Each structure stands twice: as structure tokens, then as C-alpha cells.
Amino acid sequence: MSSTRDSAAAAGTPPPGSTQERLVISTQELLWERGYVGTSPKAILQRAGVGQGSMYHHFAGKSDLALAAIRRTAGDMRAAAEEIFSAPGTAYDRVAAYLLRERQVLRGCPIGRMTQDRDVVQDPELRAPLDEMFGWLRHRIAEVLTEGQRHGELSDALDPSAVAASVAAVVQGGYVLARAAEDPAPFDAAVHGLLALLAAQTTPAP
Numbered sequence: 001m002s003s004t005r006d007s008a009a010a011a012g013t014p015p016p017g018s019t020q021e022r023l024v025i026s027t028q029e030l031l032w033e034r035g036y037v038g039t040s041p042k043a044i045l046q047r048a049g050v051g052q053g054s055m056y057h058h059f060a061g062k063s064d065l066a067l068a069a070i071r072r073t074a075g076d077m078r079a080a081a082e083e084i085f086s087a088p089g090t091a092y093d094r095v096a097a098y099l100l101r102e103r104q105v106l107r108g109c110p111i112g113r114m115t116q117d118r119d120v121v122q123d124p125e126l127r128a129p130l131d132e133m134f135g136w137l138r139h140r141i142a143e144v145l146t147e148g149q150r151h152g153e154l155s156d157a158l159d160p161s162a163v164a165a166s167v168a169a170v171v172q173g174g175y176v177l178a179r180a181a182e183d184p185a186p187f188d189a190a191v192h193g194l195l196a197l198l199a200a201q202t203t204p205a206p
């Protein structure tokens with residue numbers, strides 16, 4: 001199975017509109033909606049509008065296709081976050097922009113959703129994109145905060161790694177609280193609370 005997964009990953013992004021592309025996109029959508037266990041090959045085929053033979057022509061099975069879909073979702077999330085972190089502005093501005101960006105809060109995080117599936121967490125290959133995404137996110141936020149300290153925007157007492165971990169935890173925890181309440185208010189409250197704490201670590205402009 002590993003060799004098949006590796007070869008699928010090496011193939012790169014399938015052409016837009018192709019059968020392979022429709023399978024990946026449909027699997028991304030279904031994983032977000034239903035999770036890994038709740039996403040059946042039949043549902044994927046129906047959503048993509050392709051036959052069973054087409055699926056197995058491109059992928060060895062559900063786990064192989066799910067891996068491609070999870071990697072795509074993680075890559076999309078990383079690109080969207082990097083666009084914010086690389087934008088002009090202070091470190092606080094960029095972290096705030098990330099926290100306040102538009103989200104489908106009640107749907108939850110498409111990558112965080114995967115951590116709730118035992119079959120994903122127990123499979124090293126399926127779990128790897130999750131670990132990589134969250135690891136990258138914490139590291140990137142810490143970089144932004146460290147840059148803010150170098151520019152004199154943030155207090156030297158601030159621990160960039162700890163705050164970066166808090167940002168990731170607030171976002172993921174906020175999704176859970178919002179979904180439990182069926183109301184985005186708990187997510188918004190958590191984000192604004194964190195921003196208030198971070199604002200207290202900013203330094204006055206010279």
C-alpha cells in the first residue's frame with residue numbers, strides 16, 4: 001500500500017476537471033462533512049459522478065484517495081495562512097488577521113476534523129499531513145511573533161513558541177465549542193480573548 005500511496009503523491013496535482021481531480025475534490029468535501037469513517041467509496045463515486053473503475057484506475061482504494069485529499073486540504077490551508085502571515089503589517093496585525101479571517105466555524109476545521117477519526121490517527125501515513133500542517137502552523141506563527149520582537153513591536157518577555165501553540169489551540173478549541181453550541185459565538189469569544197492578551201504584549205510605537 002505504501003508504494004501505491006507514494007506513487008500517487010508523486011503524480012502531483014491532477015488536471016482541473018479530470019476524473020482524478022473530481023475524485024480528490026469530492027473526497028475533500030466528504031471528509032469535512034462526514035469524517036473518514038463516514039465517507040464510503042460509494043459516496044465518493046456518487047459525489048464525483050464517476051464509476052468504480054475510474055476510482056481504482058487512479059487510486060488503490062479509499063485510504064489512498066483519502067491521503068491525496070487530506071494532503072490537498074492541508075496544502076490549501078497552508079497556502080491561505082501563508083498569504084496572511086506574509087502580508088504587510090505588524091506581527092500583531094498578521095496574527096489578528098489569521099484569527100479573524102472568514103471561516104465556516106460551524107463546519108469545523110477540515111484538518112482538525114480528521115483528528116477525530118481513530119482510523120486516521122492510527123494510520124501513520126494518513127496522520128502525517130495533519131502533524132505536518134499543525135507543526136508548520138505553530139512554527140510559522142512563532143516566526144511572525146519573533147519578527148515582531150526584533151522590530152520592537154512585542155515585549156521581549158513574550159514566548160513566541162508558547163503563544164503560537166496557544167493560537168493553534170484556541171482556533172481548534174473554538175471550533176469544538178462553536179459546534180457544540182451550534183453557534184459561532186464561543187469561537188469569536190475565544191479569539192477576541194486571545195487577541196486581548198496578545199495586545200497587552202505589544203509595545204507603544206516610537
